[in-house]
Amino acid sequence: MPTQITALDVTKAYDGRPVLEGVTCSLAVGGRTGVIGENGSGKTTLLRLLAGRERPDHGQVVLTAEGGTGYLAQDAHLPPHATVQEVLDDALADLRAIEARMRLLESAMADGPGGADRAGRADVAGRTDGPGGSGGGEAVLSEYGDLLTLFELRGGYDADARTERAL
Known part of the structure; x- marks a missing residue:
């Protein structure tokens, strides 16, 4: 399967505190991927980087999703009764x-x-x-x-x- 999103040696820090260091991964077209980790371990940061919502401090994220990517923030402000x-x-x-x-x-x-x-x-x-x-x-x-x-x-x-x- 062709790769749609690739992270190469990605590093990200906030206020000098490293959240991700040297992350490399690939996501295939049509594949399903889970991101598991403790609170504060960088899961949301990784997803924002992969979706192109943020840029890494070091490394590269390559998106080959011709139609773009979708991203629903974990803290999205949705109407309380929205389905x-x-x-x-x-x-x-x-x-x-x-x-x-x-x-x-x-x-x-x-x-x-x-x-x-x-x-x-x-x-x-x-x-x-x-x-x-x-x-x-x-x-x-x-x-x-x-x-x-x-x-x-x-x-x-x-x-x-x-x-x-x-x-």
Whole structure:
């Protein structure tokens, strides 16, 4: 399995107190990893480093997660009655917004010339590929392509299946 996250000789200290020293590890795509240790032993620090939330004092963390990484802080301030599903839905909000925008652009492109105007979609109306353009044209197609690439890289097509497996 290819490696998705690698820590190489990572060291981290806070106020001169070393928390991690010389840590090296690799996490494979699709693998599951547990981090076990006593309170104050650096578990949360390691996870923040691996997620790219902090930088090591020494060493290197290499992320090859094309779609990015997700991180839910252990001390996240969540609504007291929030369900795990609601927390996951909130974490996927950006991905859902990308998908909604893609669907809007698909509809505008399917409506043909002037389709965005007829559908009352002011956010895509007026985008043309020049005089007499298609009411969406190259700008809409280009935006759609960019969003599609981002959606795929972030695992948009299997996000719901991964969420179901995690629950």
